[in-house]
Amino acid sequence: MLNETANIMVNQLYLGDNLEVLRQLPSECVDMIYFDPPFFSNKQYPMRTDLQQVSGFDDRWQSLDHYLQWLKDRTIELYRILKPTGTLYLHCDWHANAYIRVQILDPLFGGKNFRNELIWHYETGGIPQRDFARKHDTIFRYTKSQDFYFNPEAVQELRSEEVLRRLATGQKNATRSKGQWRHPSDVIQIPALNAMAKERVAYPTQKPEYLLAHLLLASTKPNDLVLDPAIGSGTTLVAAHKLQRQYIGIDQNPTAIALTQQRLAALVDNPIN
Ligand SMILES: C[S@@+](CC[C@H](N)C(=O)[O-])C[C@H]1O[C@@H](n2cnc3c(N)ncnc32)[C@H](O)[C@@H]1O
Structure with missing residues (x-):
């Protein structure tokens, strides 16, 4: 499909x-751009899928400097591709978030265009014996200028619908607290996907789709173009x-492209999970 304003093909996936x-x-x-790169976790993620295709992705690096250079090269291109009114969300965690903000994002976007450090808080993960348990990721939000779109009401509406859904199905944490209806804060509490989650692939x-729905509703309108x-x-x-x-999506892993094609093909008009 052709996006006539940008004169590019959209709703496309690129392998590479x-x-x-x-x-x-x-x-x-x-x-809007949402970038969820490898986190410098020093792990090799295995794939468990019935698609019979090779491998997961590698998050092992020669050094922190190599990782930061890899990320910087890509972030420079993302900055170029973003509209002057656009928003970048960069998802990372404790492994490199401090370096990413100070060494890559602030110099590129300018400190005045740093808008939020979002905390995605979840309960899953290990319990280290000698440290506090790590239960959050960081999502940096930067705009390219001061002229940007932001719609907190759409996020509030999403959260209200979620509370109503949880109340209707009798799920845990379904109290309709005052906080659920307030201006959305920079701490987003959404469970990480467990092995049994319906959307799990x-x-x-x-x-979780619900996390992405927050960001998309906050920073885009219907028909806007999103890059991942x-x-x-x-x-x-x-x-x-x-x-x-x-949307436009890219990944170098053929399994990622195949899984995404499957998920998109299976979509009927479902609400966000
Ligand atoms: C943290 S995962 C993204 C997870 C995704 N947000 C989701 O919800 O499933 C990072 C992805 O980056 C991809 N990747 C790593 N290096 C890449 C590169 N140079 N070009 C394209 N994709 C890359 C990996 O294959 C992996 O699928």
């Missing part, structure tokens, strides 16, 4: 190194499709 693909995209054409590091340069299981694209946003 995102740096190469990003270099082919025109400048200032997307409204067994891609390591798969994020590391789609993994395709969560951003699935949420974008359900919310009638256009």
